Amino acid sequence: MPHLVFTAQLQRFTQTPELHTAATTLREALEAAFDLNPRLRHYVLDEQGHLRPHVVVFIEGRRASDRETLSDALGPDDKVYVLQALTGG
Amino acid sequence: MNDRAWVATRKGLIELRRHADAWKVARASFVGDPVSMVLPPDAGGRMFAALNLGHFGVKMHCSEDAGETWQEVAAPALPPQPEGAPGPAWKVSLIWAMEREGRTLYAGTLPGALFRSTDGARSWQLDEALWNRPERPGWSGGGYDTPGIHSISPLADGTVLVGVSCAGAWMTRDAGASWAQTAHGMRAEYMPPEQAFDPGIQDPHAIARCAAQPDVLWCQHHNGIFRSTNGGGHWSELHAPLSSFGFAVAAHPLDPQTAWFVPAVKDQCRIPVDRALAVNRTRDGGASFETLRSGLPQQDCYDLVYRHSLAVADDGVHLMMGSTTGGVWASGDGGDHWAALPARLPPVYAVRFG
Numbered sequence: 307m308p309h310l311v312f313t314a315q316l317q318r319f320t321q322t323p324e325l326h327t328a329a330t331t332l333r334e335a336l337e338a339a340f341d342l343n344p345r346l347r348h349y350v351l352d353e354q355g356h357l358r359p360h361v362v363v364f365i366e367g368r369r370a371s372d373r374e375t376l377s378d379a380l381g382p383d384d385k386v387y388v389l390q391a392l393t394g395g
Numbered sequence: 396m397n398d399r400a401w402v403a404t405r406k407g408l409i410e411l412r413r414h415a416d417a418w419k420v421a422r423a424s425f426v427g428d429p430v431s432m433v434l435p436p437d438a439g440g441r442m443f444a445a446l447n448l449g450h451f452g453v454k455m456h457c458s459e460d461a462g463e464t465w466q467e468v469a470a471p472a473l474p475p476q477p478e479g480a481p482g483p484a485w486k487v488s489l490i491w492a493m494e495r496e497g498r499t500l501y502a503g504t505l506p507g508a509l510f511r512s513t514d515g516a517r518s519w520q521l522d523e524a525l526w527n528r529p530e531r532p533g534w535s536g537g538g539y540d541t542p543g544i545h546s547i548s549p550l551a552d553g554t555v556l557v558g559v560s561c562a563g564a565w566m567t568r569d570a571g572a573s574w575a576q577t578a579h580g581m582r583a584e585y586m587p588p589e590q591a592f593d594p595g596i597q598d599p600h601a602i603a604r605c606a607a608q609p610d611v612l613w614c615q616h617h618n619g620i621f622r623s624t625n626g627g628g629h630w631s632e633l634h635a636p637l638s639s640f641g642f643a644v645a646a647h648p649l650d651p652q653t654a655w656f657v658p659a660v661k662d663q664c665r666i667p668v669d670r671a672l673a674v675n676r677t678r679d680g681g682a683s684f685e686t687l688r689s690g691l692p693q694q695d696c697y698d699l700v701y702r703h704s705l706a707v708a709d710d711g712v713h714l715m716m717g718s719t720t721g722g723v724w725a726s727g728d729g730g731d732h733w734a735a736l737p738a739r740l741p742p743v744y745a746v747r748f749g
Contacts, residue, residue, distance in 0.1 A: 319451065319467075345467070349451040352486045353472035360450040394450040 333376035360394025397708035406741035435749025445490035471510035482532030496549035503544030534562035580630035603646035633681035643705035690733035703745035717743030
């Protein structure tokens, strides 16, 4: 199952679950995390449901490309990192 | 209240206390995080701080005990953006202004949306009448990529005036049901001459109202200083010494003839004139100004005072200002004399008494 990990920096603000999920897309994986902590949503996504400009997601080492609908596919053993982008300072 | 002040900075919220004539740091909250605006405590101790986390977006925090403890509450957010909607993206990128009138909280934001809350920021309602104005997609940014509401001046009768960079000033007299442009008389020298008096392209850097005579408003504009004596119906240009460029204005809460400004070299430069910090004060409605320097750095000074960073207490006597390079100065005599806070703070976004 895909394994989702959030930057430890987020723990200053809210809880970040590390989870294994049956999700097949990035959106589904993030929604699974938001189910565990609804406050996490607005730290990662803006009000239009897009990735915040200075949040970056890596899926098995490649940067997620669809920042709006979050349709990047996840393989069964993919590791997904939700991180701070250095563009944000 | 004139013995407590709040300084919102790029690296936290600083509470200052005055003992006799000396101001000292009493507490720091949100250390490390940008605090874009603070709303000081009400009579019950409830206050708000708006954060602009570099990676994780705009957040709102509430304290019920005057800043001792904080809880995250709802932040203003725009509804889903219709496909093809003109103008900037429907995403709140900064809480630039906060005010309260009675039980109603107001938040002014980039990209130009005004929000209200009547439940202590558990929820926010977009002012749809202003957001849906046909002119709004044409508003331009002033110092930012998107337009923003930086000044909110609500009255108990449902009147609200907002200052927008760059879209002039807008006013509702029916609690937000309808809005009208109210920047007539302002002059923009950065536009083609034939558009100089177009109210919709004016860049008021800050607008402040005299609490005792609310028809009197003062505006520090991008290229001038303006005053209205009829609630914003018309603005007259004033001419201050050193420079009419600046960001900040403080209106005397009791005396409609008195206001303070912090002049700077305009546009590309944005530093104190001759690198010497000064405050311009008028006490005759803008007919004349005094330039006040006592206690302020007079050489090698690059401190710029932004639009929310000059404050006057409700006594009209105590003043405080903070700068882009973290300087804070306070006056206990209406600006005649100033004293530096004995601390080096992060860049200052807002200063408020209360």
